[in-house]
Amino acid sequence: MSGITRRDVTRLGLGACLGAAATSLTGCGALAGLGGPQADRDLPRIIGDGSTSYTGAQPHQPPSPSPLDPGQDPPQFVVFSWDGAGELGKGLFPRFLELARAHDAHMTFFLSGLYLLPEDKKRLYRPPGNPVGASDIGYLTDAHIKETLKYVREAWLDGHEIGTHFNGHFCAGPGSVAHWSPAEWHSEIEQARSFVKSWRTHTGWHDHPALPFDYDRELVGGRTPCLLGQRNLLPAARGLGWRYDASSPGGVQRWPRRRGGIWDLPLQGIPFPGHRFEVLSMDYNMLANQSGNSTRAPSYHHADWRLQATESYLAGFRRAYETNRAPLFIGNHFEEWNGGIYMDAAEEALRRIALWQDVRLVSFRQLVDWLDAQDPAVLTKLRSLQVGERPQGGWSAFLRTGT
Template sequence: MHSLRKAPALLAVAALAAGAVACSAAGGSGSGTGSAAGSGPGAAPAVGRAEPGNAGTRPEAAAPHAVRLIGDGSTADTGPQPHQPVFTRLKPGERPPQLVVFSWDGAGEDSQKLFSHFREVGERYNAAMTYFLSGVYLLPGDHKDVYAPPKHPRGASDIGFNDRQGITDTLRELRLAWQNGSEIGTHFNGHFCGPNGGVGTWSSDEWSSEIQQAEGFVKNWKTNSGLTKLDPLPFDYSKELVGGRAPCLEGQHNLIPAAKAAGFRYDASSIGGRQTWPSKIDGVWDFPLQDIPVPGRAFETLSMDYNFLANQSGTVHGDPAKQAAWGKQMHDGLAAAFERAYNGNRAPLFIGDHFESWNGGVYMKAVEDTVKEVCGKEGVRCVSFKQVADWMDAQDPAVLARLRTLDVGQAPKGGWNTFMGGAPAAATAGGPERIRPAVR
């Protein structure tokens, strides 16, 4: 990408404090992950060769498979994805695992080399992640007219396009991330926000066009770039692509019908979600960014690096003397969000980030420290959104309905054994409630 990125226009700090809006702007470089963490007592059944209690054991890799090139050879069917957990239903009385998702918007490798860095971090700490790839990161600028964005001229993009070195580097990281067990989702293409032709103004048909083009740029990068000697991506993107996050978290209402028609299993575009158990919108799992604590402040904000930035400095280059404190505030906010779920209702924790060095890179350090601290804990699984959908789909719907009766930070009054043993939810879901700060 190499300087193709633009700093997103900052949104109103007051609105961000309320968790009302967020800039899910294009990230530039990045990193990835490895595989889902194993299980401990109270977690879901063990994965691969993992035995109960081995929280750091990786699922075993898939057996060798004949490679089948697809289309122009940009992608290939290489068999089942390695290092994928196999989820089964919770047993009566069993406490749910604590699922944690680290996700990256606009994932691509540039001169910051953050994609490669976090991919290695994820592998080291058994953390599968979700990389939301912007399709234009595989489209060279001299072929930009291939892109026909809704409500904008052909060849337009608010995040520019890539060069061939950036495409080559990004492809390398996508291959390795997928082989390590992580998910390649979509951040769509041109990252258009706001009322003047932004994604929030698009119809479902326009979203369908955007999805088809995002998939097409991945499936035809050799044709578009001329980099025909490079290895293919080791997956069939028509099957791999099962979810995404919309730019600036806009437009979910009309996106959902298009996403469902495209075979998406989840959408991660909604805002202002709470740390409670997810549900579906018209058959598509809704995995929102969540309101989480801002330590030292009387409000919560969305679980994304950009939202902490907007509430702290309001600029990507704030006062250097304050940057360390800002990074600590984000780290402590993530830690507080984790602890209230882990010791409370065990709802999945969703964290969104960008491969950016905003405010001296303090948000990247906060995320990395959080990965190190939580992914090896007993009963914790750091997984991709796709794997969360797998886990949710494997459960008894009645059990999921019971879990949804638990409020933010609320552990079952009678303990997990009683709560998950079939007792009526109304009799067991009481106990002290955590009152959310008034932020709206």
């Protein structure tokens, strides 16, 4: 099947292609009898060196969004997202894929392009403002690249979004992403895409299954390292047709707006139990406020910190749900910092949030699909609500006809 696995074929409804007659991709498409124009019947279509493939519309997507009816309550959107999205043999990527399946949730995985580039090919990476092959997050082993490919494939087939976390994760010094120009961001993005689109050439694993998506079509947003450099990223992202960016630091829980024609979807300040200040809605920021920068703090703190992180996410959720219904954005890393308590907190928060009515656990891409389908006047009205502000007279009055 030219690198399309039996599992992928089955899940895409191409089971008839598994017989002896399925000797080519074109033959597979014909045997499957897929509807639509001829171009869509001849699926899957291998792209480039076979690292990626076009397999049609992404499975497990919600129905096409429609505008809110006059007076209708807006849904409570919650986006869980993952920076880097590499599987390092700890089982965290598959753990959260299983969690999402159990709760009909979708997420965004911001894949670092370097996680698909072997270290012996690192000189192919030319990071702006840094030496050739440099990376502040290192490179994965061959075994971990294979695991990452496996779970990225599964994630897309489950309906999750594959965004980008770019490549070398440079947060400090003169070569920091904070100082990159739009042209340098464009170079970084194109390199990230090339590492995803050419992993077969770079690894030599020509019998390994293709990714089931066209990354040029799929990549519509990302999050920068350390939430730095958005101002100069936006012109490059706009030129590439991106629809959103999730790199703003310190956003507030209000309905999003566009910046430079692109939806600005920031991590947000949320209540932090036991403190008067708010914490950014990301695992690392919980850690920074609990143990400084220590990822191996004494274990006797872990139970209290796990509960505090969980309750912080839930407090941010409840504040939005009970007032302005602004989307909640939660960021994570596949890391076992402080005994894995932030993974536990994210899991528990998702399980409990999923129990509430009118909640939609979505990817960033699915959220902007919904935003783009709304009446601009309704979005303007929603954006008028401040953090923790309830709609005057309830939603039926606030979003009545003639808003």
